[in-house]
Amino acid sequence: MTPAARLAAAIDVLDDVIAGTPAERALTHWARTHRFAGSGDRAALRDHVYDVLRARRSLAALGGGDTGRALVLGLLRRDGPDPLTVFGSGGHAPQALTPEETEVAHPPTNEAAMADLPDWLWPLWQRALGDRAMELAQLQLQRAPVFLRVNLSRISRAAAQASLLAEAVTTQPHPFADTALQVTDNPRRVAASAAYLDGQVEVQDAASQIAVARLPVDPGQRILDYCAGGGGKALALADRLGGPVWAHDIDPRRMADIAPRAARAGATIKTLATAEVAKAAPFDLVLCDAPCSGSGTWRRTPDAKWRLTPERLSDLNTMQADILATAATLTRPGGLLAYATCSVLLEENEAIVASFLSGHAGWSRVDRLLLSPTADHDGFQMSVLRRS
Known part of the structure; x- marks a missing residue:
């Protein structure tokens, strides 16, 4: 595929994402219906789509709209080459620009748009990150290492x-x-x-590795990764522990990769269905990497930034509080409960922990990890709580 044809494909995929399809699913569908595309084409297409989604709002201002075509136009105006050398260049290139599309467009001046965040989310981001809010928002526009x-x-x-x-x-x-x-x-x-x-x-992102290294782990301990997903942290804990680690997820399908990953790493991970968790308790350490907005990882999953709504955030907060309360019942007296998210928002971190501590006597916080997204790692927060 020519560079122009790849950009035309990006327009199609972006229109699919704008219509509500998650970016990964849209890219997979495109690849399945365009078997002629090579690995280099698919990689370039993915880069174009994610570059746009990271900066969707500012690129919409530069391109004059929020369609796939306008967003790619905005990307070219920001990064080059000259759009006139791409649109209408023949072959499978995007159609030529209309007179309206050639009109001068300007970068946004609204703070939330400059940060490439929705208006409602910008105050929450500022409250969490203070004077570095704009700097760290714009860092999320870069490709993640x-x-x-x-x-x-x-x-x-x-x-x-x-x-x-x-x-x-x-x-x-x-x-x-x-x-x-x-x-x-x-x-x-x-x-x-x-x-x-x-x-x-x-x-595995460095932030997750920093968090696992921060947890006090001793040989022979019984450790549960309560929201295990694909098992990255369970595997890291098993490597530190030199023994078995238990893993659970409310959706067992998310744990499908744990067995082959554990076999490859030579680790022992014992997966538990929801009905089995309480029977396996108590544990010396329970890790809850709770479902969240992912705001510390939006350079990796930028479409999640645009799908988040106040209602969705409220639902996540309810889920996070419920998970923390349930995990507390699985922790032995004197044991540790680590509550973590890959979000930087106070609503998903400090507010959840403070509410838990105020409603659960006998618990105290013994450690806290705060990582803002940087070039060296994603954003991540963790509070380690001890049961008396």
Whole structure:
């Protein structure tokens, strides 16, 4: 596909996303219906779509509308090349610009639009991040780096680096996590590398690795990852613990990847259905990485930023409070309960923990981790609570 044809495909996918289809599903559907497209075409298309979605509001101002076509026009006006060399360039390129589309457009001056956030969300973002609110919002417009977690029970970080380098995947050690490597070149080769296939490394953001390293873990402890999803943190805990870790998710389908990932890493993860969790309790440590807005990871999932509404946030808050209260019943006396989200919003973090502590005697907070999204990691927050 030509560069112009890739942009035309991006317009089609973006129109699908604007109509309500999640971005990953829209990209998968496009790939299945365009079998001729090579891996390079699919990668370029994905980059175009996500570049637009990260900055959807400001690009809409530059492009004169919120259609896929207008957003791609805004992207070209921001990053180049000249739209006139793309639109109407023949072949499978987008149709030529209309006279109205060639009119001069200006970047937004509204603060929320400059931050590429909905108006209702901008005050919440400011309240959470203070003087750095605009800086950190605009950081979310950049592509996210790829981080790997090294299974230190199987290989050293330096040896993992050497193994990856032998397959042209270059990395550098992360400054804040002993298990983390940042991929600096050829991230798309990681999944086919020997280090990955042999279970020596896993893809995991540095913020999650920092959080797992912060948890007090001793050999022989019984640990439950209560909202396990794909099991990334359960696997990291198992590597630290050198023993089994239990995992649960309200939707068992989300845990489908845990078994093959655990087998590859040589870890023991015992998955629990909802009806089995209480019978397996109590645990020394329960980790709740609760469902949330994902506001600390929006550079990775930018369409989630535009799907979030005040009503959805309220529903998430109710769910988060319920999860924390339930997880507390699974923690032994003297045990620890870690409540975490990949959100930076106070409504999903401090407010939930404060409400829990005010309504549950015998619990106290013993640690708190606050990570704003930076070039070195995603946004992440965690409170560690102790049961007396």
